[in-house]
Amino acid sequence: MSDDAARKIMAGGRLRRLRQELGLSQTGMATELGISVSYLNLIERNQRPVTAQVLIRLAEVYDIDPREFAREEELRIVGELEEIFADPLFRDSPVPRGALREIADTTPTLATAIQRLYAAYGQLREGGPLAHGPGDADRAEGAAPEQPVERVRDFLHAANNHFPELEAAAERVAQELGESGPNLFFALSERLRERHGLRVQILPVDVMQSALRRFDRHRRRLMISELVEPSGRTFQAAYQLAFAECAETIARIADTLESRDGSVRRLVRITLANYFAAAVMMPYAPFLQAAEALAYDVEVLCARFGASFEQVAHRLTTLARPSARGVPFFLVRVDTAGNVSKRFSSGSFPFSRFGGTCPRWNLHHSFRAPGRVLCDVVELPDGARWFSLARTVRRNAQAWGEPEAQFTIGLGCELKYASRLVYAKGMDWKLREPTPIGVNCRLCERQNCAQRAAPPILRQLSVDETTRGVSPFAFEN
Secondary structure, three states: OOHHHHOOOOOHHHHHHHHHHHOOOHHHHHHHHOOOHHHHHHHHOOOOOOOHHHHHHHHHHHOOOHHHHHHHHHHHHHHHHHHHHOOHHHOOOOOOHHHHHHHHHHOHHHHHHHHHHHHHHHHHHHHOHHHHOOOOOOOOOOOOOOOHHHHHHHHHHHOOOOOHHHHHHHHHHHHHHOOOOHHHHHHHHHHHHHHHOOEEEEEOHHHHOOOOEEEEOOOOEEEEEOOOOHHHHHHHHHHHHHHHHOHHHHHHHHHOOOOOOOHHHHHHHHHHHHHHHHHHHOOHHHHHHHHHHOOOOHHHHHHHHOOOHHHHHHHHOOOEEOOEEOOOOEEEEEEOOOOEEEEEEOOOOOOOOOOOOOOOOHHHHHHHOOOOOEEEEEEOOOOOEEEEEEEEEOOOOOOOOOOOOOEEEEEEEEHHHHHHOHHHOOOOOOOOOOEEOOOOHHHOOOOOOOOOOOOOOOOOEEOOOOOOOOOOOEEOO
């Protein structure tokens, strides 16, 4: 038996997420796997490991890759622990990656406790007694992972960015409307008017001013700025339909994260309504079928479904239906300063919770080639290789004199899936020398990087007055 197979696999969160995706109760899944309900409950709570026999049954019954199932949760936990221990708080007592792997492998509940403690510390540092203590000038963002945006991102990650109830509701709406592309906007507008007494109006920019969308509850009308492009208008109409027809479903899903009204609950409701809107524009089965037939050509998918590049790229990260999975993509949106404003993943790409992205990644180069799709193979410090494509996107039309917001969308998958993508056709990416990147400078231990902005937290800084290397920060191996 290999070392990987011999280790205890604690993947309760991944198993629970699979069960929820399938819409099964613990009793139903336990019956299909041939184990007791109490044993399944212990596995989901990480009080028992997933045995080889259970992995085999999972592969047979649900058609999953047991290797990916076994590693996904561990990789996520290790990545999050690495970010925590990259905090300057631990500068004098670094924890090696091997120790973090051991924690994730043997005691995932301890990892959860560490995450909660660090979250509490982050909140205290941001607004409590520690907030006025010595800070870290190298951090690009605050370190309070319990902020509303981070909580919602964690919620999406835990759900694998896939919500079966919303998918089913969106598919029903799409089938009833029977329209796609530009006609879908008018079909949605008519549905809102006839069924819910809501008028959809496209109004001049001098009326809307800085608002792109505004819903007037009293006059029962949805107002959309003329600056919003056609795909955005369709999306906004579908977004409003989400609250008109799926309010109970959205509320029920939101309750699993936050039952009290507040910023977190409102933000997750918006996120779920956005999810529904994208699913109406790009219904799961037809969209996946088209994506596979077109080898995931994003531009053609945009034309076929009347969606923008960003909308299609985002939708590709949600194709995680157990019975019909797409390529597990990740998505990241960055601005010209490298700030990350959006990140989603249906795989295990190790996103950085704090700071920006690696400047060596080709997604930053796309600002010099607007509108073009740039492809690359990137390699992380642990040797994992990913196929990556990047393209600049335009959000909305701009009035003269207004600064245009510039973003790049990075879309990628593990290299083993590259053969299914049109972007890799005719190119032997397996032989191509990958671009070495890191998660961010504090977590990257690559030597001689000319673009390093900070030394790695887990290595001792080496200062030599007589030598100047490629990197401004030298460190011991």
